[in-house]
Amino acid sequence: MAVIHEVASGMGGIRTAGDLVARVQMSKAMKIKEAKKYVAEKLGVSVIDLSDSYLMKELREELDIGHVQVRDRASYGIEAKFNISKVLDIKINSVENFKRKVKMI
């Protein structure tokens, strides 16, 4: 059951920085420690903070990169990924697709 793994050892997805670390692993084939370090540096926090849902909620809202709670005027879906791409300095495939579709590039 995935929920048990998440509780026992998971980072917590968009409650924390789980999606961000996963993105960096995927785009740079980085091992977990390096990927966490990379994300922490980009966010300006310590590695241990990446799994702190209290701190990450504030930071995610501040950076407007999406969070579990939907707020009006907050970025959502592809909008949040535009911001994630900038914050992490990585290319996100769907974001690049979107840019092409709306003739941004």
Added chain:
Amino acid sequence: MSKFFTRMGDGSAVFLSEAEIRRDLEEGMLDAADRGKIPELTDDEMERLYQIITDPQKTVSIERGNEVVMTFDAGTLKLPVRAGLPVDRMTTVLTHERVLCSDTMEIGNADYSYKQLKNIVHEEAASMEFTQLNCIIPVFYGAMPNLGLYTKPDGPVDNWSELLPMAKIGEARAAQEEAIEMAVKDMVYIASILYEAGADGINFDTVGASGDGDFLATLKAIEILKSKYPDMAIEVGMAGEFVLGMHGQLEYDGTRLAGLYPHEQVKVVEKAGGTIFGAVINTNSSKSLPWNLARAVTFSKACSEASNIPVHVNAGMGVGGIPLTNTSPTDATSRVSKSLIEIGKADGL
């Protein structure tokens, strides 16, 4: 003598003494070291495993700071198909993102093989595009190479599972070589369309289920895809702990594929251009959780240490030490989770 509650590999409860647990841990670890020709766990690691197994808490967890990320196979099949929830794929992905807080998700078709997707690939691509507009977490597209589907009666190639018992070895090998080329073409075709639809990554799942040919086809497909799309993230999840030699002579870049164990499999995946490696260690349902877990952790540690790419150890039903049951008990699952990460050095699950 006091006994500790633990599990058998089929998930059933069992009470074992300290001596029995230590014996099972030792035997499981030695079995992995012997089969894989890999280093044994240290005394400290074995002691740690013993502590995890006998921890009185029902559910255990990793220490703060050791958290990892999760990737999933059969992602969108779990809620609407297996659990029978009347929800579509996008709702499934968003439920995982916003309620279950998964780090990643995967879209997959109920008929989960690349060959079967050719007629519906554009509908799959549209589904990926809609989902990508609405989700934040990375979303893979996944399916199996499933080389067996290219054989009669499902496909055009002679069935090597029938030829081999008749000792028609040359014919069986030729049939596999023919199927490999077909599978490579299908995998590249499907993965290209899904990637162009915005998938964050492509998952090749249950690789090697049809033997070494299945693995070679996947490696060849990865090479082509990486040359077409250098930024594509590719996860390779294996089918078993060693590559079955259905052909026996197939090589990738000078390495014979049959018989490779996880620490060797990951090296060829890395060479082909894979981004994440999903190691598999089979659970023996007749042995205890301590035996299976020590074995899985020994393989996992060797694999992770050999690898330059992240290793996400498969930890679902019947693999990675998880008991072979649809509803794996949470006490066992959480012990596997903690052990694979803290001792097995997994970069994810």
Added chain:
Amino acid sequence: MLIIEDAIKEAQEAIVKCDENKAVAIAKQAIDAGLDLVKLLNDGFSAGIRIVGDKFGRGEIFLPELILSAEVMKKVTEILETAIVSDSAKEKKAVILIATVEGDVHDIGKGIVVSLLKTQGFEVVDIGRDVPVDKIIEKAIEVNADIIGTSALLTTTLVEQQKLEEELRARGLRDRFKTIVGGAPCTERWAKKIGADAYGEDASDAVVKCLKLLEK
């Protein structure tokens, strides 16, 4: 002069290395030297096949080699059996009927089990995949099977193995056949629950269990 200990050692090696010429030569030399052919067959060639099966289970040798070894074994057995007056040395052979259950088209694992069983001298009747219980029973009677083996890869088709046990009991045929079950979601506990005689964890284990069933 060839002595039995050396012949046994070389027989094992010949099987493990799939060396037909060497195996045949040893068999002929042993006959000429008047060695104990029963011992040579059991402790030499048959032991070699058991080593091969074990190596296959560990991923050290592969299906084609396994098949080749079995072919060498077949040739050697023919040569030795004609020279052995008594039947006592002959491997106890049995007929095993094998099928993937109805609703399930997965047959790769079954194919491996079939190959391994053949290497051990079983006569295997493979009736394919997606086979209904009625047809399994009908065919088992027709070929006079000793063992019925069924494989199921899906949790949804596992119940067909239970159906087979119930149907055999209902028709008063349960004691006529031994049954063995296997497949990814199958466990020892499941085998016991449905009343099957044995459970094969994997292909190698299935062969060991089938051999044990013959002893019962």
